[in-house]
Amino acid sequence: MNNFSLQQKRVVVIGGSEGIGLAVAQGASVAGASVAIASRSIEKLTRAAATILGPVETYSVDFTREDEVANLFEHKIGQFDHLVITAFTFGGGPITELSMSEARAIFEGKFWGAYQVIKYATPYLSESGSITLFSGNMVVRPSGGLAAATAATGALETLGRSLAVELGPIRVNVISPGVTDTPTWALMGETRRKLMFEKARELLPVKRIAQPEDIAHAALSLMTNPFISGTVLLVDGGEVLSMFPQPEMTAGVGKMTHPLVDINA
Numbered sequence: 001m002n003n004f005s006l007q008q009k010r011v012v013v014i015g016g017s018e019g020i021g022l023a024v025a026q027g028a029s030v031a032g033a034s035v036a037i038a039s040r041s042i043e044k045l046t047r048a049a050a051t052i053l054g055p056v057e058t059y060s061v062d063f064t065r066e067d068e069v070a071n072l073f074e075h076k077i078g079q080f081d082h083l084v085i086t087a088f089t090f091g092g093g094p095i096t097e098l099s100m101s102e103a104r105a106i107f108e109g110k111f112w113g114a115y116q117v118i119k120y121a122t123p124y125l126s127e128s129g130s131i132t133l134f135s136g137n138m139v140v141r142p143s144g145g146l147a148a149a150t151a152a153t154g155a156l157e158t159l160g161r162s163l164a165v166e167l168g169p170i171r172v173n174v175i176s177p178g179v180t181d182t183p184t185w186a187l188m189g190e191t192r193r194k195l196m197f198e199k200a201r202e203l204l205p206v207k208r209i210a211q212p213e214d215i216a217h218a219a220l221s222l223m224t225n226p227f228i229s230g231t232v233l234l235v236d237g238g239e240v241l242s243m244f245p246q247p248e249m250t251a252g253v254g255k256m257t258h259p260l261v262d263i264n265a
């Protein structure tokens with residue numbers, strides 16, 4: 001028995017053009033699935049598709065745009081088996097500094113985007129299929145300056161558990177990653193990113209940073225195990241049990257910056 005087989009299955013990854021989403025698409029393809037990857041940038045999608053050996057479709061969509069999401073599922077993708085949503089747009093800042101429109105945009109780029117993808121995708125999803133959402137371990141141990149992002153992320157976990165009940169027999173699960181080496185950290189700049197990763201390597205119980213494949217492995221488990229539903233799976237190398245991030249990394253966080261960005265600043 002091949003527990004990870006996705007032969008004859010079709011997997012859709014919203015956010016599949018890079019990072020964890022691309023690793024999930026690559027892993028699903030190796031497991032025999034036909035994959036469809038979607039994100040905003042056609043260039044990134046084309047580059048990503050070239051790294052997937054099996055059948056792959058690409059779709060350009062902004063998941064914060066309801067019209068685009070509705071059109072994608074109602075007119076382009078059709079029936080499929082597993083939905084994975086990794087897309088998010090990073091944003092943060094102290095509650096007193098963020099305008100309400102900035103705070104709402106953070107929810108759009110994490111929570112509402114995923115919500116409307118599920119709303120429009122579900123009619124086309126196989127009853128034996130699954131939905132996998134991505135939260136983040138900051139829900140377990142929040143740090144300063146990211147209240148809106150952390151709240152949006154926590155809301156996504158609650159959405160996943162609620163939909164596991166509402167959408168059954170379709171299974172719904174959430175993966176909560178820790179710091180993972182993906183293009184998202186490029187926003188820090190190379191020097192700070194390296195410093196932050198070095199600190200994480202030193203402090204994490206597993207003594208290394210997650211690669212996207214480590215997280216994708218968990219996503220394939222949730223997709224292929226027919227009895228897991230309503231779970232929030234922490235995949236963070238023990239980060240929430242460690243001293244990472246340290247308090248000085250979260251001190252003096254400015255608007256629209258990640259606390260870790262300010263390491264040694």
Ligand SMILES: NC(=O)c1ccc[n+]([C@@H]2O[C@H](COP(=O)([O-])OP(=O)(O)OC[C@H]3O[C@@H](n4cnc5c(N)ncnc54)[C@H](OP(=O)(O)O)[C@@H]3O)[C@@H](O)[C@H]2O)c1
Pocket residue numbers: 014015016017018019020021038039040041042044045061062063064085086087088089109113134135136137176177178179180181182183184
């Ligand atoms: N990496 C980490 O350390 C970490 C830690 C905790 C949680 N997570 C969570 O894990 C998930 C994946 O993170 P990642 O690091 O793999 O992210 P990433 O490398 O930044 O990739 C994000 C993906 O989402 C797409 N995307 C962004 N905004 C979009 C939009 N409005 N509409 C459609 N697609 C959009 C991007 O492509 P386009 O630019 O082409 O749209 C890209 O394919 C996220 O939910 C993140 O919050 C990550």
